[in-house]
Amino acid sequence: xxxxxxxxxxKLGLFxxxxxxxxxxxxxxxxxxxxMFVQNFSVNAVFKNVNGLQVGNNxxxxxxxxxxxxxxDMLNDTTIVVQMKVEKKMREHxxxxxxxxxxxxxxxxxxxxxxxxxxxxAVSVEDGDxxxxxxxxxxxxxxxxxxxxxxxxxxxxxxxxxxxQSLTEGKGTLGKLLNDTKMADDLEQTIINLKYSSxxxxxxxxxxxxxxxxxxxxxxxxxxxxxxxxxxxxLKNILINLxxxxxxxxxxxxxxxxxxxxxxxxQGALQLVTQDTVLANQLMRTMQNIEEGTEKxxxxxxxLKHNFLTRGYFRKLEKEQKKANEN
Amino acid sequence: xxxxxxxxxxxxxxxxxxGDLSFFAARFFKxxxxxxxxxxxxxxxxxxxxxxxxxxxxxxxxxxxxxxTLQTRPTLIEFGAVSWxxxxxxxxxxxxxxxxxxxxxxxxxxxSGFGAELGSMKVTExxxxxxxxxxxPFKYLVVTRILAATLMLPLLVIFGDLIAxxxxxxxxxxxxxxxxxxxxxxxxxxxxxxxxIPATIKSFFFGFVIGLTGCYKGYKTxxxxxxxxxxxxxxxxxxxxxxxxxxxxxxxxxxIFYEL
Numbered sequence: 001x002x003x004x005x006x007x008x009x010x011k012l013g014l015f016x017x018x019x020x021x022x023x024x025x026x027x028x029x030x031x032x033x034x035x036m037f038v039q040n041f042s043v044n045a046v047f048k049n050v051n052g053l054q055v056g057n058n059x060x061x062x063x064x065x066x067x068x069x070x071x072x073d074m075l076n077d078t079t080i081v082v083q084m085k086v087e088k089k090m091r092e093h094x095x096x097x098x099x100x101x102x103x104x105x106x107x108x109x110x111x112x113x114x115x116x117x118x119x120x121x122a123v124s125v126e127d128g129d130x131x132x133x134x135x136x137x138x139x140x141x142x143x144x145x146x147x148x149x150x151x152x153x154x155x156x157x158x159x160x161x162x163x164x165q166s167l168t169e170g171k172g173t174l175g176k177l178l179n180d181t182k183m184a185d186d187l188e189q190t191i192i193n194l195k196y197s198s199x200x201x202x203x204x205x206x207x208x209x210x211x212x213x214x215x216x217x218x219x220x221x222x223x224x225x226x227x228x229x230x231x232x233x234x235l236k237n238i239l240i241n242l243x244x245x246x247x248x249x250x251x252x253x254x255x256x257x258x259x260x261x262x263x264x265x266x267q268g269a270l271q272l273v274t275q276d277t278v279l280a281n282q283l284m285r286t287m288q289n290i291e292e293g294t295e296k297x298x299x300x301x302x303x304l305k306h307n308f309l310t311r312g313y314f315r316k317l318e319k320e321q322k323k324a325n326e327n
Numbered sequence: 328x329x330x331x332x333x334x335x336x337x338x339x340x341x342x343x344x345x346g347d348l349s350f351f352a353a354r355f356f357k358x359x360x361x362x363x364x365x366x367x368x369x370x371x372x373x374x375x376x377x378x379x380x381x382x383x384x385x386x387x388x389x390x391x392x393x394x395x396t397l398q399t400r401p402t403l404i405e406f407g408a409v410s411w412x413x414x415x416x417x418x419x420x421x422x423x424x425x426x427x428x429x430x431x432x433x434x435x436x437x438x439s440g441f442g443a444e445l446g447s448m449k450v451t452e453x454x455x456x457x458x459x460x461x462x463x464p465f466k467y468l469v470v471t472r473i474l475a476a477t478l479m480l481p482l483l484v485i486f487g488d489l490i491a492x493x494x495x496x497x498x499x500x501x502x503x504x505x506x507x508x509x510x511x512x513x514x515x516x517x518x519x520x521x522x523x524i525p526a527t528i529k530s531f532f533f534g535f536v537i538g539l540t541g542c543y544k545g546y547k548t549x550x551x552x553x554x555x556x557x558x559x560x561x562x563x564x565x566x567x568x569x570x571x572x573x574x575x576x577x578x579x580x581x582x583i584f585y586e587l
Contacts, residue, residue: 005371012374015381019482022489026523029515056519 039088042070043125045100045113045133047080053102053111059084061098061115066090069113084113095122100133351543355473358466365471372475380436380483387432388487391424392416392494400502409503410513416495417514421522425488427574430533433480434566438541441472442562445545446555454546469546473538480534481527525581532573540566 031037050072059067067086074080082102086094097118104111115131125131166172170179177183304310396416403409445468448454457464492514499505544562548554 005367008374008378009370011378012370015377016373016482019485022485023481023523023527026485026515026518027520030518030520030523033516033518 040067040085041088041091041127042083042085043094043127043129043131044081044083045131046075047082047102047133048078049102050080050082051102051104051111053082053113057110058105058112059086059115060112061086061090061094062117064090066115082113092124094125096125096129096131097122098125098131100131347547348539348543351546352539354465355470355539355542358463358470359474363466365467368467368471369474372471373479375440376433376437376472376475377479377482380433380479381486383436384429384432384483384487385490387428388425388489388491389494391428392420392491393498395419395424395491396495396498400498412499412503413496413505413510413513414517417492417517418522420488420491420495421518422526423574423578425491426484426526426530426533427570429484429487430480430530430537430570431567433476433483433534434537434540434570435563437476438537438544438562438566439559441476441538441541442545442548443555443559445469445472445542446548446558449546449548450550450552450555465546469542472542473535476538476541477531477534480537481530484526484530484533521581525577525584529574529577529581532577533570536569536573537566540569 028037053069053072055069055072057069058065059069067084067090069082070085071083072080073083082100084100094115095118097120099116099118101114101116102111103114118132167175167178170176305314396412399412399415400409403412403415445454448468454464454468457467492511496505496507496510499510500507541562544558544565548558
């Protein structure tokens with residue numbers, strides 16, 4: 001019986017000890033979160049608005065929880081002093097030029113004090129130092145700004161509505177562009193043409209490239225002309241000769257002109273032939289007479305062919321002609 | 328007329344009961360501070376109340392933590408606030424769910440046990456026999472039991488809380504890939520002494536209420552074996568009801584001391 005009781009008591013003791021230990025551990029963990037069991041030092045910052053910050057809220061330095069808000073005092077209507085309890089081991093990292101701001105832990109989280117390292121070198125903070133601060137934009141200010149933005153957005157959308165209405169009604173250049181099907185067809189055609197042109201240009205450029213390659217490779221006349229110095233010299237000589245030839249031609253042409261002029265103004269046979277109309281008429285008549293005479297002579301000859309005295313001779317001539325043709 | 332008479336009788340009976348209970352409580356305090364103290368019996372009762380209820384409390388706590396997390400998860404996911412699960416579950420378990428569930432379980436087990444035990448002793452006139460033999464039955468039977476319940480319940484609540492948080496962290500570990508370390512880090516980040524201390528103080532009162540009603544109902548059992556059953560039954564009902572009244576008062580008072 002006594003043995004049973006002692007086992008029971010031992011079990012009870014274990015239960016009680018474990019339970020008490022649990023309470024102690026939980027208390028320690030909670031206290032540890034509130035920096036109750038670490039050495040602290042205090043810093044403060046002055047704000048105009050603490051945005052609902054409460055005693056016990058976290059203090060963060062570069063995102064690490066280093067302490068809690070210890071006291072919030074209102075000095076006057078625009079000055080609120082926030083006293084912070086910060087772990088002593090963090091003191092060396094926080095410089096005197098650090099800046100304290102009030103932020104919130106996430107979108108719906110509780111408020112906290114953020115200490116941000118300042119720019120440049122500075123010594124570490126001391127116990128009771130006052131940090132620089134700037135007040136965060138309050139949600140009310142944000143809402144006010146948003147309200148202005150909303151009004152602007154409303155104006156913009158009404159303008160946009162007017163513009164789109166004009167567009168759909170076909171007013172203005174853009175409206176016409178959107179609604180005129182003929183213009184659209186024209187544009188399409190223009191684009192097709194442009195496409196065709198660009199293809200051609202591309203082809204031409206290809207050709208030009210081939211030409212340029214040829215020119216570079218000395219195979220073609222252009223290439224030769226461009227690169228062969230002997231040919232160039234020859235060409236130069238030809239050009240010089242051409243030049244002198246043209247001078248000669250010019251001179252000859254001048255002589256010819258002079259000669260023609262002399263003919264025009266002179267009294268020679270040629271002048272008479274070219275200028276005198278009477279002589280021309282006489283000549284014309286003479287020519288007609290000659291023609292008539294020839295016709296009559298032809299008739300006479302035909303008569304001679306049929307005359308019995310001369311007929312043998314002509315037959316002989318025909319036979320010889322035939323023989324020559326057969327051979 | 329009959330109904331009205333009945334109502335008056337019931338109201339009268341209700342106040343009588345409250346008055347009786349208050350006298351019983353006053354008698355307990357008077358007897359508790361005056362020697363001699365029954366330490367051995369107190370330890371035995373502590374063992375019966377504490378150790379014997381531990382498994383039950385832990386099982387309930389584990390399931391409660393598990394279920395609470397599983398049920399809350401979809402809603403928190405919908406709001407994209409599933410990372411707040413440890414904070415939410417931690418605070419709700421430590422502040423309210425842990426103490427109340429543990430107390431209700433204990434009222435079922437302990438209050439009914441006390442009621443039945445003392446009731447049967449009363450029916451079998453063992454209590455009268457004790458009085459005759461010179462032992463103070465109130466000191467020996469009632470004071471030790473109420474004290475045992477009062478002292479043990481906070482410990483049971485602590486174990487219940489721990490195991491409930493463990494159950495919750497298991498869900499988060501398997502469903503949300505949250506490590507146990509991160510989970511408990513977040514729980515203790517969310518908790519403050521304002522959550523732990525009122526809950527612990529409250530559970531002392533819960534223990535006291537459970538012990539008091541159990542013993543009161545058992546000590547005042549009527550004649551006959553039927554009375555034992557009634558005593559056990561009414562002890563549980565009354566203890567559960569009083570627990571919520573005490574809980575309300577406790578929350579009300581802690582609300583004044585700690586800005587919630």
